[in-house]
Amino acid sequence: MRTAASPQLLALLPVDRTSGVPLHRQIYDGLRRAILGGMLRAGQRVPSTRALALELEVSRFPVLAAYEQLLHEGYLEGRVGSGTFVRAAPEDAPRPAAGSGGRAAPAGPRAGLPPRHGDGEGDAEGGLRPFRVSLPALDQFPRALWARLVGRHAHRLAPAHMSYGDPAGLAPLRAAIAEHLRTARAVRCEAGQVLVVPGSQAALRLCASVLLGRGDVVAMEEPGYAGARAALCASGADFAPVRVDAEGMDVAALHALGAGVRAACVTPSHQYPLGVSMSAARRLALLEWAAGREAWLIEDDYDSEYRYVSRPLGSLQGMDAAGRVVYVGTFSKVLFPAVRVGYLVVPPALWDAFVAAREALDLFSPTLYQLVLADFLAEGHFARHIRRMRAVYLRRRQALLDGLARHCGGLLAVHNADAGLHVATLLPDGVDDVEVVRRMAARGLAATALSTCYACGARRTGLLLGFGGSGEEAIEAATRTVGQVLRDVCPGPRG
Amino acid sequence: MRTAASPQLLALLPVDRTSGVPLHRQIYDGLRRAILGGMLRAGQRVPSTRALALELEVSRFPVLAAYEQLLHEGYLEGRVGSGTFVRAAPEDAPRPAAGSGGRAAPAGPRAGLPPRHGDGEGDAEGGLRPFRVSLPALDQFPRALWARLVGRHAHRLAPAHMSYGDPAGLAPLRAAIAEHLRTARAVRCEAGQVLVVPGSQAALRLCASVLLGRGDVVAMEEPGYAGARAALCASGADFAPVRVDAEGMDVAALHALGAGVRAACVTPSHQYPLGVSMSAARRLALLEWAAGREAWLIEDDYDSEYRYVSRPLGSLQGMDAAGRVVYVGTFSKVLFPAVRVGYLVVPPALWDAFVAAREALDLFSPTLYQLVLADFLAEGHFARHIRRMRAVYLRRRQALLDGLARHCGGLLAVHNADAGLHVATLLPDGVDDVEVVRRMAARGLAATALSTCYACGARRTGLLLGFGGSGEEAIEAATRTVGQVLRDVCPGPRG
Numbered sequence: 003m004r005t006a007a008s009p010q011l012l013a014l015l016p017v018d019r020t021s022g023v024p025l026h027r028q029i030y031d032g033l034r035r036a037i038l039g040g041m042l043r044a045g046q047r048v049p050s051t052r053a054l055a056l057e058l059e060v061s062r063f064p065v066l067a068a069y070e071q072l073l074h075e076g077y078l079e080g081r082v083g084s085g086t087f088v089r090a091a092p093e094d095a096p097r098p099a100a101g102s103g104g105r106a107a108p109a110g111p112r113a114g115l116p117p118r119h120g121d122g123e124g125d126a127e128g129g130l131r132p133f134r135v136s137l138p139a140l141d142q143f144p145r146a147l148w149a150r151l152v153g154r155h156a157h158r159l160a161p162a163h164m165s166y167g168d169p170a171g172l173a174p175l176r177a178a179i180a181e182h183l184r185t186a187r188a189v190r191c192e193a194g195q196v197l198v199v200p201g202s203q204a205a206l207r208l209c210a211s212v213l214l215g216r217g218d219v220v221a222m223e224e225p226g227y228a229g230a231r232a233a234l235c236a237s238g239a240d241f242a243p244v245r246v247d248a249e250g251m252d253v254a255a256l257h258a259l260g261a262g263v264r265a266a267c268v269t270p271s272h273q274y275p276l277g278v279s280m281s282a283a284r285r286l287a288l289l290e291w292a293a294g295r296e297a298w299l300i301e302d303d304y305d306s307e308y309r310y311v312s313r314p315l316g317s318l319q320g321m322d323a324a325g326r327v328v329y330v331g332t333f334s335k336v337l338f339p340a341v342r343v344g345y346l347v348v349p350p351a352l353w354d355a356f357v358a359a360r361e362a363l364d365l366f367s368p369t370l371y372q373l374v375l376a377d378f379l380a381e382g383h384f385a386r387h388i389r390r391m392r393a394v395y396l397r398r399r400q401a402l403l404d405g406l407a408r409h410c411g412g413l414l415a416v417h418n419a420d421a422g423l424h425v426a427t428l429l430p431d432g433v434d435d436v437e438v439v440r441r442m443a444a445r446g447l448a449a450t451a452l453s454t455c456y457a458c459g460a461r462r463t464g465l466l467l468g469f470g471g472s473g474e475e476a477i478e479a480a481t482r483t484v485g486q487v488l489r490d491v492c493p494g495p496r497g
Numbered sequence: 498m499r500t501a502a503s504p505q506l507l508a509l510l511p512v513d514r515t516s517g518v519p520l521h522r523q524i525y526d527g528l529r530r531a532i533l534g535g536m537l538r539a540g541q542r543v544p545s546t547r548a549l550a551l552e553l554e555v556s557r558f559p560v561l562a563a564y565e566q567l568l569h570e571g572y573l574e575g576r577v578g579s580g581t582f583v584r585a586a587p588e589d590a591p592r593p594a595a596g597s598g599g600r601a602a603p604a605g606p607r608a609g610l611p612p613r614h615g616d617g618e619g620d621a622e623g624g625l626r627p628f629r630v631s632l633p634a635l636d637q638f639p640r641a642l643w644a645r646l647v648g649r650h651a652h653r654l655a656p657a658h659m660s661y662g663d664p665a666g667l668a669p670l671r672a673a674i675a676e677h678l679r680t681a682r683a684v685r686c687e688a689g690q691v692l693v694v695p696g697s698q699a700a701l702r703l704c705a706s707v708l709l710g711r712g713d714v715v716a717m718e719e720p721g722y723a724g725a726r727a728a729l730c731a732s733g734a735d736f737a738p739v740r741v742d743a744e745g746m747d748v749a750a751l752h753a754l755g756a757g758v759r760a761a762c763v764t765p766s767h768q769y770p771l772g773v774s775m776s777a778a779r780r781l782a783l784l785e786w787a788a789g790r791e792a793w794l795i796e797d798d799y800d801s802e803y804r805y806v807s808r809p810l811g812s813l814q815g816m817d818a819a820g821r822v823v824y825v826g827t828f829s830k831v832l833f834p835a836v837r838v839g840y841l842v843v844p845p846a847l848w849d850a851f852v853a854a855r856e857a858l859d860l861f862s863p864t865l866y867q868l869v870l871a872d873f874l875a876e877g878h879f880a881r882h883i884r885r886m887r888a889v890y891l892r893r894r895q896a897l898l899d900g901l902a903r904h905c906g907g908l909l910a911v912h913n914a915d916a917g918l919h920v921a922t923l924l925p926d927g928v929d930d931v932e933v934v935r936r937m938a939a940r941g942l943a944a945t946a947l948s949t950c951y952a953c954g955a956r957r958t959g960l961l962l963g964f965g966g967s968g969e970e971a972i973e974a975a976t977r978t979v980g981q982v983l984r985d986v987c988p989g990p991r992g
Contacts, residue, residue, distance in 0.1 A: 016685060016808050041679045045876075057884070083599075129660045131733055140656035149651040152865070156647035161635035164833035165624045184536045187508060200695060202858035216711045216733055234858040237732060313511050340864035362727040364699035368863060369640035369835035370647070382542075389552065471660075 014041055014469055017058050026064035029054075030071050037077050037088055044086045048078065053187030130471060131448035132480040135275075135424045136305065137471030138335050139394050144387060148374070155373040163369045169361045171198025171345070172372040178379035179331075179345050188308065189329055191347045198334055198367050200333035201344040206267070209328055211299050211359040212352060213265050214239035220300075221259060221266035223251050225455035225462075227274045230267055230302060239264075243457050246273055250280030253287040265298040266291075266405035270318045271306035275455045275466050277426045285318050292326040297478030299327045304413040305335040307388050308395050312420070325349040329421075333375065335423060335470075336388055343367065343375055395423065401474035402467060403479025413488040414465065423470035428451065428462060433492055435463040441487045447480055509536055512553050520559035524549075525566050532572050532583055541583045543573065596955040625966060626943035627975040630770075630919045631800065632966030633830050634889050639882060643873070650868040658864045664856045666693025666840070667867040673874035674826075674840050676878075681800065681812030681883075684824055686842045690853055693862050696839040697799055697827035700763070701728035704795050704823055708856040709734035709849060710759050716754060716761035718746050720950035721768045725762055725797060732758075733864060738952050743767055745775030750781040760793040761786075765813045766801035770961050772913030772921045774804075780813050787821040795824045800830040802883055803890050804916040820844040828870065830918060830965075831883055838862065838870055890918065896969035897962060900976025909960065918965035921947065928987055930958040936982045942975055949984045 015032040017025060036042045048054075051069055055062040069086065072078040079089040130137070170176065176196040183196075185187035199205050206229075214220050216238030224232055224243030235241055242263060244255050251268050268288065270280035280288075292299045301318045309315075319329040332344035348356045360366075378384050404427055406414060419425040429435055436450035442449050442465075452464035465484070469477055510527040511975045512520060531537045543549075546564055550557040564581065567573040572583040625632070664673065671691040678684035678691075694700050701724075710713050711733030717726055719738030730736055737758060739750050746763050763783065765775035775783075795812045804810075814824040829841035843851045854863075873879050897920055901909060914920040925931055930946035937944050937960075947959035960979070964972055 014680065014811075018808075023981060035537075036680075041683060041685075043676070043679075046676065046680075053884075078811045130656055135661060140659045143659065145654055146652075149648070149654065152651035153644070153648040156644040156651075157641075159640060161625055161642065164635045164638065164835050165632060166834045181538070181541065184538075185509065185541075189534065190536075200859045200863070203857070226625050229856070232853070235704060236854070316509075339661045340659050340861075342859070342861070342863040358727075359731070362698070362731045363702050364695045364722070364836075364837070364859070365724075366837070368695070368837040369868060370866075371863060389548075405609075 007141035016059060017060065025060055025063070026071075029058070029060075029064055029068035030209040033072055034075075034077060035347055037072075037090050041089045044088050047084075048088065049093060050085065061076070101276060107206070109367065114193070131446055131477050132205070132472040133442070133465075133469075134257060134448040134469045134471055135450045135468040136335060136476065137468050138338060138341075138423060139391060139398070139470055140338055141473070142391065142394050143338055144383065147383060148378070151374045151377050152370070155370055155377075160371065163373065167355055167366040167369050167372075169197075169366045171196065171370065172376060174380065175372045175376040176345075178376050180347075182379060182384070183317075183331070183347065185331075187331075188302065188320035190320050190322075191329075195270030195347050195350065195353065197346040197348055197360060198372060199335060199344050199346060199360065200342045200367055201339075201343075202302065203229055204328050204363065205330040205332070205344050205346045206230050206300070206302065207236060208265075208346065208356060209265070209298075209330070209360050210237040210239060211363065212232045212355045213300075213328075215317070216265040219259070219262050221251075221256055221263050222457070223268060223273060224457060224459070225452065226267075226274055226426050226457070227269070227302070227304075228455065228457075231457060233407055234265075234267060234300075243459070246276055246278065248278055248280055249284045251284070252289065252332050253291055256288070256291060261295065263297055265300055267302060267303065268318070269302045271303050272309075272421040274302075274304065275424070275426055275450070276453060277420055277422065277424075279315055279420065280318070285321055288318070289322055289324065290325065292322075293324040300330060301327050302330045302382065304330070307336050308392055308423065309421040310396060310399060310419070319347060325351060328352065336384070336391070337375075337378075341371055341375070343371060345368060375419055390447060397474055398469045398477060399425065400480065402469040403478040405478045406467075409481045410488055413485065413492050424466050424468040426464060427468055428452070428464040428493060429488075431463075433463055433488075437466060438465065438491055440489060440490065442484065445483050445487065447483060451482075507621075507748070510553060512555065520555055521562035521566075524553070524555075524559055524563035528563065528567055529570075529572055534569075537583045539583050542579075543581050543583065545580065547588035555758040562752065567603045585844055587772065605938045619903060623707055624840060626941055627967040627971050628937070628960075628962045629943040629966055630945045630961050630963040631830060631834075632963050633832055633833060633918065634886060634893070634965055636968070637886065637889050638833055639878065641958065642878060645871050646869045647865070650865055650872075654865065656870065657865055662864050662867075663860045664692075664852055664860040665873060666862060669842075669875065670871040673871050675842075677879070678812075678824075678826070678842065678876060679726055683818075684981070685815050686824075686843055686883055690842050690843040690845065690848065692855060692856065693867060694839050694841060695837045695859065695862055696829060696834075697797065697804055697825050698724055698728055698839075699858065700825040700827070700839050700841045701725050701795070701797065702705065702731060703841065703851060703854050703858060703888065704760070704762075704793075704825070705729045705732040705734060706731065706858070707850045708793050708823075709793075714754070714756050714757050716746075717952070718763060718768060719952060719954070720770055720947065721762075721952070722764070722797070723950065723952075726952060729760075729762060729795075736952070738954070741773065743773055743891060745773055746783065747778070748779055748786055751783070751786055756790065756988075758790070758792055760795055762795040763813070764797045764799065766798050766810060767804075767916040769797075769799065770919075770945070770947060772915055772917065772919075774810055774915065779817055783813070784817050784819065787817075788819040792821065795825060796822050799825075800917040802831050803918065805888055805891060805894060806915045814842060818848060819878070823847070831879070831886070832870075833875075836866055836870070837865060860976045890965060893964040893972060894920065896972040897964040900973045901962075901979070904977045904980030905983055908980065908987050919960060919961050919963045921961055923947070923959040923982075925987060928957075928983075930960060933982060933986055934985065935959065936978065940978050940982065944979075 014036040017028050030131045055065045076089055078086050078087050167234040177193040180191050180193040180195050183191055198409055210233055214237055218239040220234045220239050220241050221244045222241045223246050231241055242259050245252050250270055250273055259413045319327040329347035333341050417426040417428050435453050439449050451468040455462040509531040512523050546557055546560040559627045560749050573581050573585055575581050579795040598869045672688040674691050675686050678686055705728055709732050713734040713737050715734050716730045716739045718741050726736055740747050745765055745768055779916035814822040828836050910923045912921040912923050930948050934946045935943050945961040948956040
């Protein structure tokens, strides 16, 4: 039952002492009109007569008279001990449709893009299904510790932290991020270059605002992340797909695009979706391309914290002597997505433009989580959490690889499982990965079809299988289901 | 002292067992290089030998040997009971400059726009100075209650609420906002039309993404809100200033702009900055203009909750039969700015486009504050808070008006004090309001100069004096200072 009390009826009750209409009649009319018009809904609490009288600055008598009439006519009902409520209207009057043409607004959550973070089903539980890409181990997050930090800062919240904040972010958080990035990712940066934003999506959107206007071209990895395409083209830029091979983005193909390419967006640490890590030679070639053309490189380092088969590589940004790299990172994968904190490391020459664009975008980030995060980093919890998660993800990844070998042998090839939170797999020729994903979804699994990561042209088919969000047993069971689905759809001896 | 522990040194320590170089030497070299190169900074904690050995997957001996050498050479220092730290390097080696050309990134917070929320000084206290525009009574916010709600939800935080959320917002919050808007603002809406975004700035930015491409024209109030101009023109649109008179935006002047105006942005409840409320006749004319031209109206209802001299007016959106109004609201003024929650009420025909743009912008809003806000509204705290604040603001406004009459008589005319959180005043001809504001700032006050709200052409000069953020005594004292400043700068008998 909805018990929301919204006693601010002033806008609905334009009481006018000079109109000659008795006050109780004006109040009665206003409330009745509001109920019949759907502005007040069945089950909604109305203010007490005393509160409404105060609000309207009238005596309580006309309000009592109006309520009595409305109760009598069945528009309102009193419930003992809990107040007065709108009743389902006697004649259940038609409600005005919202907006134009009476078409109801769709209540459903989503429009277009197939995001890197999975298929984003509307229901909350759907968002946690096995194989959802980019979902971290939420069950392993130190929630009690986090809640303690949140509680600590919520109770201490000073007016200075409730007011308008610095668009660049809270100074201690920026310092902690800079230190983390220098150490863990070999990013060359000062705190003064760190811009705190609500996630890597917003970071990419800002890159579009600052770097990419209508008619500009941004080179993007093919296959790549549809969410990055949506963000980077949102200011009217066009994108040019550039193929990815075993060393990352093909820089020769990038050169072949000619002049007019203003920026290239890459995921050098862990290419999304294929998983390859860009070779050193390719990195140098890319930096040379950018310096030579005075183009910008957007390094989307979305989940580089975890590598399983070799040493982590430093960032591309750290190799850049020319200040052409804008570095993008996020806490969504290392903490949890709903924290909505990401960051940019901005070349000094672009700083003012980025801060202005950030202010035009959303002024600044919520302060509470910035305070909490700053402590979480500075007190060492963050580093500890990453270390602990590495062991967790190693086990989950192994469970996935073992399960695939056991249940899907010959039906699916592991393409890359070196890093991050998902394994990229390839399906045999002729198998429709979208259909496989559809069938998996019907059985409660949430993989992403590789072919949907291509913007155009020739597509490889495969499954992107997230392993971060589920325990080993769930993963093993899920791989069994994948095997069954694949045997149903794959042509073969049984077909 | 900074004690941040960031033990993730893997990127700095590319230990290679096949290189022939002893492990302890590789570790020593890597750490020394990192310290001299500025990737590890003086005062920064390094991991324990045990933790680093685990991380590098080597035995502890080579790590111990490397640390011993670095301690001996003065690169590291041990502090009893608290670990090992980087020492100020023996020769205090030069650090590589970040980014290009060695130019340090500016650490300062802000670029361009003179925002509606005041002058946004970098220092936290500066943000709370008397007369800051749009600052609510942070000292009166029910912080303990709020902290309790935050703590409750932080402790309960379920994985489903840590994962990726609905870009439209949390369902209970959308329902509560819709109910509030229907009741308090006479907005005609269903929860399915409510899009939760990080503040009204982001809402305006989204309007630009969806409605305003390069070459489009958006009509804006003159004088108006520079932040809205920045947001609405961020996708390449041009703006056309339209003068504001005693009834609000001059719709005849809007018509005179001819075709090609795709949208008009208005503040009908409380014009920013002049304070007038748009007349009913003007509202109808504006709606007719939009319907006839198939143009959009953006209703920025940024602080309509408080009116002091007449009944609050309903929203423009609620009078719109044609579905041409996009309604924008925010919790910044009724709760506190750092909560960063605002909302749009979107006409059904635009819903999909807005959700897609919102996803491209920043995916979704942080979940915790949405949960807290939903409770705050549903449990009636919100309505109670607004009611309580109305009395507080009445007192503060009166203190301001009394103080101005007492200390600034004849030097300053109150133009409008009907609503909202600021009083618009006019200065005598020939007085430079920017200079007055500069002198006020030097004396610890934070007013906004009216002339800076004009985008072009003839400017009136005056002071926008926020009264929300300070108590009556502070306001009285501040008006005395204003009087002194004005007597210094105004030409007159004493001049």
